[in-house]
Amino acid sequence: MAQMNPTVGDLTKNSEMILRFVEEARAASANIVVFPELALTGYPPEDLLLKPGFIGDNIRVLNDLAGNIRDITAVIGFVDRKSEIYNAAAIIHNGSVAGVYHKMFLPNYGVFDEERYFQAGDAPLNIKLDDITIGIGICEDIWYPEGPASVQALAGAEVIISINASPYQMGKALLREETLVTRAVDNDVIIAYNNIVGGQDELVFDGHGLIVSERGKVIVRGKSFVEELIVADLDLDGPLRSRRHDPRRRKVSLKADTAHVRELKLYTTKVPSAVRSELPLRSDAPPERLEEVLQALIMGTRDYVLKNGFKHVVIALSGGIDSALVLAIATEALGAENITTVFMPSKYSSHDSKADAEALARTLDVELLNIPIEELVGHYADSLSAYFKDTEENVAEENLQARIRGNLIMALSNKFGWLVLTTGNKSEMSVGYATLYGDMAGGFAIIKDVPKTLVYELSKYINKRSSNTVIPDRIITRPPSAELRADQTDQDTLPPYDVLDQVLRAYVEEDMSIDDISELGYDRDLVKRIVYMVDLSEYKRRQAPPGIKITERAFGKDRRMPITNGY
């Protein structure tokens, strides 16, 4: 199984990558090599799928690719075209496309929009490779108990190959393993689950390929967030032995419509390799929770920056914890030499902030520019004085400072071609505690789906896992403040972050009502105020840069709320 990192739309590069993995698999004497869902186009191609030219190019590239694949059978995700288009798997054998499977179950929830594009397939496909029967499935297909895997197994499949583009979110790896174990045991079948790895806009794919035996044992577990070829020899007698002991199968098979399973017969000249005991089955432990999130953020950042043609990023350091975490992640993703940081103090910036920003830049060995904004604040006040005289200071003056910083960092970005990484976290994004065109100005918001309490956890974890302190302790322990007016702290306006994050989780991720949340034990007026802030900030989030989804429900295409909303 090739756990590959395609780039959406880059058919040539993806095709070359596929060929390299084919060579590697052939060198390992594999009989069959499997690529993820839509490996050729990348996932999700979104409205590229509405371009007839793109679909045509993807088919042309697939056929070219097929001509170059011999002495091994390959399963490659691509877009098939009849009168409609299909999310498809090509079975490549002896230098041509020998058969095609069309995905039968199309996800259209969360971040998925497959009903927008694809026709669903109408028949499961088994490959008969010499005397081995292999069922082909694509992603969503395996999530339905009554999906094709069941009838494929009844029609004789010893192995189900499931090709996927399954985005990362915290806890999803466990859910996937549990589902695959159930599906394997229910059908007495080996399941080989292959996934994309890499970042694509808001999404990160974690790889984490799996092979589960017919007894529900995880016999191979691929790495998370790393490209690799996962090689395994499978004991294909296992399912046959197991089925002799499973009475459920014989009851179900009377009713099952195995006749509509298409069978593709393929013959190899090569003697199928016996189980090679010398190839140890491996099952890497999955990363711990914080390490996993960190790897997702690192890969998401690296891929967004590099796949979009940038080499260098710029980050505004405030001396606070959010920008410190962003910098620590960016440093791992891109290397300190590809990062410039900038400190832009106002009269409200404390000495501690300056010292902490400097200490951080020093520790991580990144360039730090210093551009005070105090005078610019004064000049804006002059320009606006004719209209602002006799008014009370309000959010206008606070936002102006953030927007001056936004302008300065964008000027650096435009001048030197650097991508701006913004530093807002999910708690801020939720309640609108951020300035549009100010600290929200930039190309990628890497921690926008990370709640503030998790920002703290990750920062402490980064220090723990390193031999040195990466993020100076005072950055972690000082009370958070936007420093946009005198003696301000976040908790002047917001409840403590542990309370805020729990209420936000219930409201944003769980879609609970004000009543429901209050019943969890939170003050009803507080819940109401938080909900009000979340709803009111929808217009800001609509103009926010994309960021990396790590929770069950990220802002972006995962949560599509109206701005005009009287509820």
Next chain:
Amino acid sequence: MAQMNPTVGDLTKNSEMILRFVEEARAASANIVVFPELALTGYPPEDLLLKPGFIGDNIRVLNDLAGNIRDITAVIGFVDRKSEIYNAAAIIHNGSVAGVYHKMFLPNYGVFDEERYFQAGDAPLNIKLDDITIGIGICEDIWYPEGPASVQALAGAEVIISINASPYQMGKALLREETLVTRAVDNDVIIAYNNIVGGQDELVFDGHGLIVSERGKVIVRGKSFVEELIVADLDLDGPLRSRRHDPRRRKVSLKADTAHVRELKLYTTKVPSAVRSELPLRSDAPPERLEEVLQALIMGTRDYVLKNGFKHVVIALSGGIDSALVLAIATEALGAENITTVFMPSKYSSHDSKADAEALARTLDVELLNIPIEELVGHYADSLSAYFKDTEENVAEENLQARIRGNLIMALSNKFGWLVLTTGNKSEMSVGYATLYGDMAGGFAIIKDVPKTLVYELSKYINKRSSNTVIPDRIITRPPSAELRADQTDQDTLPPYDVLDQVLRAYVEEDMSIDDISELGYDRDLVKRIVYMVDLSEYKRRQAPPGIKITERAFGKDRRMPITNGY
């Protein structure tokens, strides 16, 4: 038919609005009154539909509403809930919900995402109101030749009531009429088509209700972009007479499965009113193309501003045609007294620009502020000099000017609670000829789907339809310029707008490839350059404010392109 303007999520307000129309219909002695698709929740409710609390509230409000509706039968769009949720029509009779129809065909293309939320219904519904048979359909249902209308008519319906939330785009009204005429004639049935009116974020609904006779004659045409109750007496013998002459019906009915049409029997105590010849059937001419677009933009602007709780807007005038058109539209939408304009000259602003901005503000009688940015430009240069010395001037210096203006107008917005209307057109949005956080900074981009050539047409049309000149001639005739450097015009960087707009239409709206477009007779290198600019600007559009869809394919939820895109 109540052509009403609901607000998404505002169940109470929508319910009150429904009751007012019920009273009005009762006063007009109507037997039945019809409300649009999802009239109770507004359309589209988007992810509000994922909140169990919202669904529950909508059902509670519907039942309350039903209790208040007597002596008339009402058809009201709402969200029904069984184990799944449905886009539904409630039939209200004698103070309660007598029956419910579930939409059978769910649109999931363009701006529609109904597969994300709803289960499709499985049976058509006819109401038998005394001896009249009325089929109920919801929006997409009527667009399928094999949809429920056909079997409803075969099962006896003389009238099909089609309730809709069909968003406006240029030319769609004609397409709708043609479809309804075909459907009516094919089924020998009267079709009463009711639509929402009003703006909701990116969408405008044009109303334009229609009643088409069984012979395909438009016998009633409602107003466009105006709330109204459309009252008509229908000759229900028409379909019966017509059917005696239609042999197709008798051939088809042998095969049709009319048995799965549910029938809801309702009785009134009131004698059905005979055809009242004194109630003249009316068929208002639809507006001409430019008037129609203008009405869409006016309604879209008014509804976005007012439904989001704003009273006052602020617009940056450059002296150019885009901001002039935006101001002219805003003035019609909101009244001159609710608008402040601001002119923010730099050293590159010409005297003509200043004079033209002033003349425009004078003509439209709106307040004009003047905030020169020259000094601020200098102060930024000073702040950045340490890092910008020895660099060439590039887009950094140009964008800085636009972003200073963005900051100033946002400061006015924050200080006084005004909504910023931005002024970018579709041609600019397409090729990225706009500054993120600069002229793109604001809450609503009312002409973002209007190509530059249409900006000219609309501006000339506005002058033509008014007794006075609204937009000074020189604004229309001067060569367009961003005035961000000396002697700049748009055509330094861009091809003439008539060429640009044609290529953009082919690429953005028609999804044609570079080869396809070149074959239309455009220079291949030029087409390639334009396509490159469009693709490269995706990240800007992702952070743009919403605006009003008027073309077949607007930027926003209508066109979902990846930012990371190697194609």
